[in-house]
Amino acid sequence: MFQGTGSDVGKSLIVAGLARAFTLRGLKVRPFKPQNMSNNAAVTEDGGEIGRAQALQARAARVAPSVHMNPVLLKPQSEIGAQVVVQGRSRGNAKAADYQKLKPSLLAAVLESYAHLREQADLVLVEGAGSASEINLRAGDIANMGFARAADVPVILIGDIDRGGVIASLVGTKAVLPQDDAAMIRGFLVNRFRGDPTLFASGMDEISARTDWPALGLIPFFPHARRLPAEDALALDAAAIAKPHAKLRIAVPLLPRIANFDDLDPLDAEPSVEVIRVRPGTPLPADADLVILPGSKTTIPDLADFRHEGWDIDLLAHVRRGGRVLGLCGGYQMLGRSIADPAGIEGPPATVPGLGLLEVDTVLAGEKRLVAVTGTAEGVPFAGYEMHMGVTEGPGRARPFALIDGAGDEGAVSQDGRVIGTYAHGLFADDRQRRHWLARLGAPPSDLAYEAGIEATLDALAAHLEAHVDLDRLLEIARG
Missing domain, CATH: 3.40.50.300 (P-loop containing nucleotide triphosphate hydrolases)
Structure with a gap:
């Protein structure tokens, strides 16, 4: 031991x-x-x-x-x-x-x-x-x-x-x-x-x-x-990797109860990508190409903190400028119209308004979904996993982000295609999906083999x- x-x-x-x-x-x-x-x-x-x-x-x-x-x-x-x-x-x-x-x-x-x-x-x-x-x-x-x-x-x-x-x-x-x-x-x-x-x-x-x-x-x-993927949130306090010649800037607000933040590691490994971890007291950068709302252990309290920091105002301005947004798991739930916790899973029972960027509503109920998944997102294959509590439905689900093998449509996309929410973790660890995202954001081609690098x-x-x-x-x- x-x-x-x-x-x-x-x-x-x-x-x-x-x-x-x-x-x-x-x-x-x-x-x-x-x-x-x-x-x-x-x-x-x-x-x-x-x-x-x-x-x-x-x-x-x-x-x-x-x-x-x-x-x-x-x-x-x-x-x-x-x-x-x-x-x-x-x-x-x-x-x-x-x-x-x-x-x-x-x-x-x-x-x-x-x-x-x-x-x-x-x-x-x-x-x-x-x-x-x-x-x-x-x-x-x-x-x-x-x-x-x-x-x-x-x-x-x-x-x-x-x-x-x-x-x-x-x-x-x-x-x-x-x-x-x-x-x-x-x-x-x-x-x-x-x-x-x-x-x-x-x-x-x-x-x-x-x-x-x-x-x-x-x-x-x-x-x-x-x-290597870090487990402890102390790793988020490490000095950022200097990338003066990065072609893409991806901003990630550090929520107090951030979860599964290793979703960001493959992006950090890309030479052309600068991942900006936005700390409390700091606005979301206006020149970000993509804002990622990460997973959260407690979505409703973290959404309250997100608003307290004024990041909701920054995010809406980012969208108005034509910026892109990706919500992962709890971040996906925040992007919807409402989040309801009738059983008090995260705290006192409550229903709160979401950020309203996706036409979906989430109810925190039912069994926690813990499963490895494969599928395609925008026609590109990927392998990842789901780990979430709650059911998300609404008109936005008519524009799904992914097709999960054996489970059907997953996630939601805004009408203009610039805001995406998904319960799939591990997207960027899959070289195929990560390269697709880099291409869509205008980054140069990458030959990074992330999983081989871990080995x-x-x-x-x-x-x-x-x-x-x-x-x-x-x-x-x-x-x-």
Whole structure:
């Protein structure tokens, strides 16, 4: 099990790289994260949803993602509450304090999923959540030491030197952990090192001396990590890629509860495209060629925030100037005439006006649709997935955006063809569909093979870890 001294120390990336490295050694590998918190989710073959990081790790292990790889997924809906997804299906909503009481009852499902994966694999790579040293949350814990102790899984602790204070972070974790928890840790890794590694040799020795944990690797910064889909919304705070010669500008307002934002990654990878992430307090750029309204975990509250920022006025001005708009999932719902939540799924029951750019109305009701899809959009094939709650109907549906294999018409298009809404995620990851959009917006032809690039990056990450981590020692530790 790989735990961290804090959030965003690189646990997800390291597990993905190790999954590919050990798979290349001929082992049957499965990733596992007992509890995750993310609105960036993926659809599984067994009809549920898990964190996007576990889907990437499954891909690294060259297996299909399963709900058992992330049995508890928390999808934040407010500052203090989240939807609780257990083995791929929603169990309702809980505020943070209530969830702390709920956690012990979820351990059985967590251990059941872990046992299911163990039966399939030579090696299970477990990812912790947040910080191993959150002793205030230790009671009933299922994400870090609570799981490690219950399942008797040895732990490797990861520290991030890039943020500074890595010696104190690792040594301090040993200092605050209860003795029985600290005894589960069999070694440590230091991640994201820059510069001459010999200059930190004494630092590695000092950590080992103060903790009695062996050093298992000093991992240099891996610059190609940004080519892989990110799960944590912290990735949205990363510096934008400078593209002074970009031919297209695509603006994306960053909604507070943005979901499935990896829809943007393939556009970021295009040399001719500049994706502008518009933050609160900043207007939508007037010279954008396309505005994308992204997915949202809570459409009605995010629409209220969209209006509070004045982005609705900016968007209408963009349309009047002849600009194009694409609404994805929750963004599609916002573009309609109204959104109704009669059962109070997102909050108090309400019906609110939409942005009125598509002649459709949405009712948030029924079963959540979680399914991989294939079809054609504007005559061009694509493969993606749907992950949404709600039914959208209206005159605009007479002008569908896509034809889904086995399901029929999907999405809606405005009468002038400049505003499009769809429930299909993953459009731009499909090279055929992405090239079609670039052509329609006037960008030069692209030869980017996005999915092939993901595979090449996973291979490079595996080689990177092979060179800097003692993988043989990790296997010895796993074998006990």
